[in-house]
Amino acid sequence: MATDDCDYDWEKEVGEFEKTKTGVKGLVDSGITKIVDEIRKASETWGFFQIVNHGVPTSVMDGILESTRRFHEQPEEAKTDLYSSDGRRNVRFYTINGHLKKPEVASWRDAFSCTFTDDFLDPEFIPPVCRPEQDFLERLQCMKSEYLSCLYYPACPEPDRTLGTVGHSDPTILTVLVQDDSGGLQIRHHDDWLDVRPVQGALIVNIGDLLQLITNDKFKSVEHRVFARSKGTRVVGCMLLLS
Numbered sequence: 507m508a509t510d511d512c513d514y515d516w517e518k519e520v521g522e523f524e525k526t527k528t529g530v531k532g533l534v535d536s537g538i539t540k541i542v543d544e545i546r547k548a549s550e551t552w553g554f555f556q557i558v559n560h561g562v563p564t565s566v567m568d569g570i571l572e573s574t575r576r577f578h579e580q581p582e583e584a585k586t587d588l589y590s591s592d593g594r595r596n597v598r599f600y601t602i603n604g605h606l607k608k609p610e611v612a613s614w615r616d617a618f619s620c621t622f623t624d625d626f627l628d629p630e631f632i633p634p635v636c637r638p639e640q641d642f643l644e645r646l647q648c649m650k651s652e653y654l655s656c657l658y659y660p661a662c663p664e665p666d667r668t669l670g671t672v673g674h675s676d677p678t679i680l681t682v683l684v685q686d687d688s689g690g691l692q693i694r695h696h697d698d699w700l701d702v703r704p705v706q707g708a709l710i711v712n713i714g715d716l717l718q719l720i721t722n723d724k725f726k727s728v729e730h731r732v733f734a735r736s737k738g739t740r741v742v743g744c745m746l747l748l749s
């Protein structure tokens with residue numbers, strides 16, 4: 507993607523390649539081309555993959571899950587001002603996104619979401635209970651994700667009658683997820699629903715509808731869902747890349 511207006515730094519990439527002094531054979535020997543190939547195959551076949559050794563510190567991933575839990579487990583009165591199903595609000599807390607039509611099923615989960623406009627969101631708008639330290643989101647490049655969604659799945663009294671997240675595909679380029687170790691996420695593969703088992707320290711990446719569109723259906727945006735559970739809670743942080 508060597509266009510003038512994207513973040514790709516051509517000079518830097520070439521400089522770094524030259525510094526290795528190992529040539530293109532060095533690239534192959536480093537194993538990077540094999541990893542790229544595995545990501546390509548996963549994107550074509552499954553639409554989902556998990557990444558380990560990605561360089562995001564465990565403390566940062568734990569921090570995302572802990573602040574998600576802290577936000578949702580606050581006393582009700584601390585959250586009600588933020589409650590809104592209106593997607594135009596940059597910072598909001600909601601269960602129903604937009605307008606729920608009568609035959610549709612609502613997901614048994616709550617969400618706290620932040621939208622970043624031009625890579626920026628004034629930290630003052632983020633509730634203190636989960637406000638990150640200065641420039642934390644910037645360093646994580648979360649601002650580039652455009653939309654950050656912190657999900658909380660409480661125990662459900664009738665888990666057989668609903669889902670934590672109803673089946674859907676994401677309207678994104680890519681979605682990156684940090685999930686806790688409680689499980690429940692499933693993806694559709696042909697006619698089967700398969701579990702995405704939690705892997706310690708892994709980030710889950712899934713292809714969204716926009717990437718399927720711009721790759722002419724080469725990469726698959728697959729349907730996925732989350733089970734509701736009768737006991738315990740589940741927390742997840744999602745970074746949605748939309749452009």
Ligand SMILES: O=C(O)CCC(=O)C(=O)O
Nearest residue numbers: 657671676691732742744
């Ligand atoms: O909770 C999860 O693991 C997935 C949530 C999800 O698919 C979404 O919010 O789009």
Ligand SMILES: [Fe+2]
Nearest residue numbers: 674675676730
């Ligand atoms: Fe999703």
